[in-house]
Amino acid sequence: MNLQTIPQKFQPSSSEPVLGFFSGSTFGLFMDYENIMNNQNLELSITNDTLYSRLSNKIYAFVNLQKNWDSYDADVISTTAIDVAIQTLNHLYSKEVHSKGIKISVFPMRDGGIQFEFDGEYICAELEINQNGDLTFILFDDDGNIINDTKQPFELSTLATRLEEAEYEYT
Amino acid sequence: MNIPNYTITNTDFLYRRFPILDEPNFAVFWKLDNGKKMPSSAAFKTKSNEDGLSVNIANLTTPQATVGNASEFGVAEISASIPIDLGYKCIHNPQPGNYAHALILGDTKPIAKKLSKAVIQVFQF
Numbered sequence: 358m359n360l361q362t363i364p365q366k367f368q369p370s371s372s373e374p375v376l377g378f379f380s381g382s383t384f385g386l387f388m389d390y391e392n393i394m395n396n397q398n399l400e401l402s403i404t405n406d407t408l409y410s411r412l413s414n415k416i417y418a419f420v421n422l423q424k425n426w427d428s429y430d431a432d433v434i435s436t437t438a439i440d441v442a443i444q445t446l447n448h449l450y451s452k453e454v455h456s457k458g459i460k461i462s463v464f465p466m467r468d469g470g471i472q473f474e475f476d477g478e479y480i481c482a483e484l485e486i487n488q489n490g491d492l493t494f495i496l497f498d499d500d501g502n503i504i505n506d507t508k509q510p511f512e513l514s515t516l517a518t519r520l521e522e523a524e525y526e527y528t
Numbered sequence: 529m530n531i532p533n534y535t536i537t538n539t540d541f542l543y544r545r546f547p548i549l550d551e552p553n554f555a556v557f558w559k560l561d562n563g564k565k566m567p568s569s570a571a572f573k574t575k576s577n578e579d580g581l582s583v584n585i586a587n588l589t590t591p592q593a594t595v596g597n598a599s600e601f602g603v604a605e606i607s608a609s610i611p612i613d614l615g616y617k618c619i620h621n622p623q624p625g626n627y628a629h630a631l632i633l634g635d636t637k638p639i640a641k642k643l644s645k646a647v648i649q650v651f652q653f
Contacts, residue, residue: 467570501641502641
């Protein structure tokens with residue numbers, strides 16, 4: 358994967374501090390973040406733009422995490438993982454995955470990577486981005502058992518299709 | 529004092545600390561699952577250089593003692609039966625200043641999702 362050739366829709370501008378990335382019409386929604394996070398229906402009804410702005414803001418903020426941020430000796434999140442996470446977000450945004458009923462969450466990983474979690478009506482899945490930017494896609498059943506574990510070479514461009522196929526297959 | 533002398537069985541419960549920091553660092557390890565705040569599986573994954581996943585034995589400590597800095601962390605409680613029934617050994621591994629420390633031995637990435645789904649309760653102070 359060539360990191361230089363993929364445009365980053367959610368890249369903050371040079372004139373804006375990373376943590377001030379959200380602005381304008383979405384700011385009020387960010388101010389209501391806690392209410393949104395405490396209401397599942399609201400979570401599902403927020404717009405693509407709002408969700409992806411929030412997630413990109415979160416991903417960029419991972420750069421602030423210091424060594425041992427989890428108190429169990431977690432590593433600093435790598436800039437490569439952040440770049441690939443933003444590319445992943447761009448892909449999910451362009452495919453409108455959230456609007457197809459699949460909830461998207463993103464978390465820092467203890468080994469310096471970033472993890473996406475996908476929760477549909479019938480499936481849950483994870484995309485692990487390790488600190489080198491390598492991808493692992495994992496599909497789970499309702500009990501958390503691994504159904505399918507796809508390590509490299511996993512193509513980011515196939516992610517949305519994989520999620521939709523899995524949701525359809527396990528309906 | 530630091531000699532392991534506790535045998536973890538299926539009837540034990542284990543505590544795992546996880547970050548709850550929101551803005552500006554977003555080290556938030558929970559998400560909504562059917563309306564409940566549940567820790568992400570990322571909180572239960574070992575790093576490649578670790579012998580196992582650090583936990584505390586509930587019988588030997590409290591959630592309050594486990595949490596440390598309550599403004600930054602919460603505590604998730606799971607039954608030891610979950611990793612044990614999946615073939616993982618859980619051993620008492622006392623550390624200086626933390627006699628209740630234990631390890632779920634091995635790479636826990638393959639069972640991290642099951643551990644996160646098996647969380648019984650989350651303590652936030």
